[in-house]
Amino acid sequence: GDSVTQMEGPVTLSEEAFLTINCTYTATGYPSLFWYVQYPGEGLQLLLKATKADDKGSNKGFEATYRKETTSFHLEKGSVQVSDSAVYFCALSDPVDSGYALNFGKGTSLLVTP
Amino acid sequence: DAGITQSPRHKVTETGTPVTLRCHQTENHRYMYWYRQDPGHGLRLIHYSYGVKDTDKGEVSDGYSVSRSKTEDFLLTLESATSSQTSVYFCAIREDGGNTEAFFGQGTRLTVV
Numbered sequence: 001g002d003s004v005t006q007m008e009g010p011v012t013l014s015e016e017a018f019l020t021i022n023c024t025y026t027a028t029g030y031p032s033l034f035w036y037v038q039y040p041g042e043g044l045q046l047l048l049k050a051t052k053a054d055d056k057g058s059n060k061g062f063e064a065t066y067r068k069e070t071t072s073f074h075l076e077k078g079s080v081q082v083s084d085s086a087v088y089f090c091a092l093s094d095p096v097d098s099g100y101a102l103n104f105g106k107g108t109s110l111l112v113t114p
Numbered sequence: 115d116a117g118i119t120q121s122p123r124h125k126v127t128e129t130g131t132p133v134t135l136r137c138h139q140t141e142n143h144r145y146m147y148w149y150r151q152d153p154g155h156g157l158r159l160i161h162y163s164y165g166v167k168d169t170d171k172g173e174v175s176d177g178y179s180v181s182r183s184k185t186e187d188f189l190l191t192l193e194s195a196t197s198s199q200t201s202v203y204f205c206a207i208r209e210d211g212g213n214t215e216a217f218f219g220q221g222t223r224l225t226v227v
Contacts, residue, residue, distance in 0.1 A: 095212055100162060101170075107156045
C-alpha cells in the first residue's frame with residue numbers, strides 16, 4: 001500500500017538557518033501530497049499541499065515541490081524562526097490505491113534556537 | 115477555524131472497561147477520520163468514514179470500532195481498553211477524499227491504567 005517516509009528528527013537549527021526536511025513516498029496512483037504542522041498541545045494544521053507532479057506548494061515561507069521522478073516532496077525554508085519550532089508531518093492521499101485514507105509519515109520535530 | 119470538537123479532552127480509564135470518544139463537526143464534511151499519535155509512530159489511521167454508516171479500517175483498527183449514524187458525529191469505541199491503547203487520539207474531517215485539506219480536532223489524551 002501507499003506509504004510516506006520522512007527524515008528522523010529531532011532537527012535543531014539556529015534562527016535564520018536553512019531548513020530541509022526530506023519526505024519520500026510510495027504510491028501506485030497519482031497522490032496528492034501535503035505537509036502538516038503540529039504546535040505543542042495542538043492538533044495538526046495544513047501547511048501546504050501539491051496535487052500533481054511539478055506543483056510547488058508554498059505558505060509562510062515554506063515550500064515543497066512534488067517530484068514524481070524521485071517520488072519526493074521535501075520541505076524547505078530559507079530562514080527559520082523560533083516560532084517555527086514544531087513537529088512537521090508529510091502526508092499523502094491516493095484515492096486510486098488507498099481509497100479515502102490520508103496517510104502520514106512519522107513526523108519530524110524541529111527546534112529552532114535563538 | 116473548522117468546527118470540529120472532540121470529547122472528552124482527557125480521560126483516565128481502567129483496563130478492561132469500554133470507552134467511547136466522540137468527534138463532532140459542524141462543517142457537513144463527508145469524510146471523518148480517527149488517528150492515534152504515539153512517540154516514534156507519528157499518526158496512524160484507526161478507522162475512517164466516507165458517509166453515514168460507511169466506514170473502513172485503517173492500519174491499526176484491531177481493538178477499535180466506530181459508528182457514524184449522523185453526518186456530524188463519528189464515535190470511536192474501545193470495547194475493552196488495554197494499556198497499549200494509551201495514546202492521544204485525533205479526529206479529522208475532509209470535504210472530499212482527494213486533494214482537499216483535512217481539519218483536525220484538538221485531540222483526546224487517553225490513559226489506560
